[in-house]
Amino acid sequence: MIRIADQHIVSLRFAMKDASGELLEDNLNAAPISYLQGGSQIVRELQVQVEGMLAGEQRQVAFEMPGTPTRRFLLDVCIDSVRPATELEIQRGGPVDQQDHCGPGCECTGEPSSS
Numbered sequence: 155m156i157r158i159a160d161q162h163i164v165s166l167r168f169a170m171k172d173a174s175g176e177l178l179e180d181n182l183n184a185a186p187i188s189y190l191q192g193g194s195q196i197v198r199e200l201q202v203q204v205e206g207m208l209a210g211e212q213r214q215v216a217f218e219m220p221g222t223p224t225r226r227f228l229l230d231v232c233i234d235s236v237r238p239a240t241e242l243e244i245q246r247g248g249p250v251d252q253q254d255h256c257g258p259g260c261e262c263t264g265e266p267s268s269s
Contacts, residue, residue, distance in 0.1 A: 155208045155209060155236075156208070156209075156236045156237060156238070157205075157206050157207065157208055157236065158191055158204050158205050158206060158207050158208075158233070158236050159191060159205060159206075160191050160192030161190070161191065161192055161238065161239050161244055162190075162191045162236055162237060162238055162239055163188055163189070163190060163191075163235075163236070163237050163238075163239050163243060163249050164188065164189055164190075164191050164204070164233065164235070164236050165186040165187070165188040165233075165234040165235040165236075166186055166187060166188075166204070166231055166232060166233050166234055167181050167182045167183075167184065167186045167187075167231075167232045167234060168180075168181060168182065168187075168229045168230060168231045168232070169181075169182050169229065169230045170227055170228070170229050171227065171228045171229075171230075172226070172227060172228075173225070173226040173227070173228070175228075178227070182230070182232060186234040186235075188248075188249040189248055189249065190239055190243060190244070190247055190248045190249065191204075191205070193247045193248055194247060195247070195248050197217060197219060199217040199218065199219075200215065200217050200229065203215040203216075203217065204231060204233065207231075207233050207236075208233065208236065209233050209234060209235050209236050210233065211232075211233050212230070212231065212232045212233070213230075213231050214228060214229065214230050214231070215228070215229050215231055216228050216229075217229075
């Protein structure tokens with residue numbers, strides 16, 4: 155299994171609460187979000203806390219976001235998948251739409267070719 159590290163695409167679901175425990179956002183029962191670990195799509199402090207996790211792992215993480223009224227957030231995080239980013243994804247700074255450019259055996263999905 156692949157651990158979360160820079161230049162990997164991570165798909166995760168989460169529930170975010172403020173410091174008082176009020177639920178702010180919940181996508182645990184929705185499609186996961188995907189991002190490039192080491193990129194700028196996700197708060198760096200959160201990336202540091204999920205680094206090293208494996209697909210299927212869950213963890214509660216806390217981080218601060220200066221400049222927001224709440225400042226401190228708690229996330230219940232569930233990692234759905236981790237895979238190496240393609241060169242295109244590294245260049246673009248995040249996941250790319252697989253339907254636009256992928257073909258059989260593409261590494262974007264991490265699944266074997268159907269041919």
